[in-house]
Amino acid sequence: MQVDSFCLLKLQQPSISLSDPDGLFHVGPQGPVITRGHSFTIICSAQSQFPGGSFQLIRGSSITRTESAVSHSASFLFPKADFSHEGNYSCVYEVSVSSRSFRSSDSELLLITITVILQQPSISLSDPDGLFHVGPQGPVITRGHSFTIICNADSQYPGGSFHLFRGSSITRTESAVSHSASFFFPEADFSHEGNYSCVYVVTLSSRSFRSSDSELLLITITGNDV
Secondary structure (H helix, E strand, O other): OOOOOOOOOOOOOOEEEEEOOOOOEEEOOOOEEEEOOOOEEEEEEOOOOOOOOEEEEEEOOEEEEEEEOOOOEEEEEEOOOOHHHOEEEEEEEEEEEOOEEEEOOOOOOEEEEEEOOOOOOEEEEEOOOOOEEEOOOOEEEEOOOOEEEEEEOOOOOOOOEEEEEEOOEEEEEEEOEOOEEEEEEOOOOHHHOEEEEEEEEEEEOOEEEEOOOOOOEEEEEEOOOO
């Protein structure tokens, strides 16, 4: 197709989409949320009557990468998602016709967010006095004796903290040491009875990520030595 010097060629707006071969992303209210460390691919496509051309992938207002179009499409692979990949992405399609370069409008925006999935922590009981037994529903501790609730997390990230919940309320928070925290109760009393759980929280790239709740640990206090 010949294009003379007075002809303006209008290219259709390209489309932009996401492919995640690991399947570890979900679509949030604003766009895809991808798990940190997993691969993803941004795909740009255009309906064009011209062969060849190329796609520019833009984050914000800056061109991040350019790929040649194959069958009017280009794939931009990100082998390991990280927080630096967050942002608004768009595609632009360019093609040369009769030694002139023509450029489409920007595609719609694709907002990519990176998240961290923390494993469910564990919760257990330690009683240095040895004065507790495990009843049908959980540990039964003798009133007046000390006990410790221990929270553990299997995490690749340093630091962080644990919230200890009783019911739906945070009772205490401790910094994680080697992905563990101990909550010491020097003198068991009836006010300590209830369902306890742990939540692990870590801050990465100025953002806070939170695990799901651990399983419940039901603690009962008895007034008699066992």
